[in-house]
Amino acid sequence: GAGVSQTPSNKVTEKGKYVELRCDPISGHTALYWYRQSLGQGPEFLIYFQGTGAADDSGLPNDRFFAVRPEGSVSTLKIQRTERGDSAVYLCASSDYRGNEQFFGPGTRLTVL
């Protein structure tokens, strides 16, 4: 079946702009996760959804970051007033249950100029 998909694959924006990153999880997976990976580092957890609700958003760096999953499937990560330090690869993962293996998408490479 289809894996996790993310769009766009690349996003270049200017400092101060607003961006939206989309994640389409594996069908039937109720758990969805967002991570951020900087060059040479491991992925860092941002937020976890169980169904439609954000069960854990402890990894969001500040209030410029927000994510939604209104129908329990597709999720959108939203970043307001982007800063150069937001440049990274944003990864989405899904699993059928919290604690089980997470399957990752190809990521969105965000570059803030």
Next chain:
Amino acid sequence: AQKVTQAQTEISVVEKEDVTLDCVYETRDTTYYLFWYKQPPSGELVFLIRRNSFDEQNEISGRYSWNFQKSTSSFNFTITASQVVDSAVYFCALSESRGGADGLTFGKGTHLIIQP
């Protein structure tokens, strides 16, 4: 707080050699899960294995094997008879059952280079 340490930043070996990637973890939870992921040059993370804290049995899958030792909080990964296609960055990760963040805590990764 949970933490994963991969002390080896980069390892380079010649094809057909055996290589072991180290992973040491810290957690206060008694129930937790350990993972290994592979990130090839294409960038997409590939799931390799998941172990829960109650199962210390070592696992072998083809040329891959994993050694889980709770006494030393380690979950090491060995590739036998390495091949050029094994070249990638390998990440060890931890997930706690109770407490802590719900996401995976990753180590910084080990860049494995297999030379022909």
